[in-house]
Amino acid sequence: MTTNLPNGTAVLILGIVSIIGCCCYGIVGVICGIIGLVLAKKDMALYKQNPSAYNNFSNLNTGRILCIIGLVLSVITLISNIVVIAMYGFDGVQEMQQQWIEQMQNQQ
Template sequence: MEQQKLPNVTLIIILSIASIVLCWCYGILGLILSTIALILATLSNKAYKESPEIYSGIGTLKTGKILAIVGLILNILFIAFIIWFVMAIGWDVLQSGDQQLIQERMEEFFGQ
């Protein structure tokens, strides 16, 4: 019997790469994509463990899972950075839209 490709492996790779690329979009979209990729990778891994003789492509699945984990970590770090930045500068200053005030707060905070 010919081996089949693991289900959703290509989709896992695409979602994982997209989560890394989109981590700069406030981290939310990339976080969603990496979570979906991890869930699909877990389901595909479970299918492989149940019957490894039918499926091929476990290396690609592992690569996709690693990329999804990297994307998840990058997105979490970027969200943490945004939260830190808002706390450091101040939400009221950022909402005011006054570029000069924002620059002054950044200079105060970073000591320039």
């Protein structure tokens, strides 16, 4: 009799959230990606002990791949945000955002 891996679905959801989370300055994506990879590692070890006892390895593997992609995108986003803040400061970034909002409003 086969069962599902305990964290297979959770890893898949965390992988999706980590990709979407890269848009939140990269912090949410990094956190979800790391948690997903830790859970995936535990379930991979469990699966390797008895592969015939589990049937949702594909969800786990897909989630692990999504976590890796989300983690890479989030780290790139986080580093680029740090560089922009270091170059322009918080005030400069806020001023650029305000100018962008005004331009968007003027186009409508």
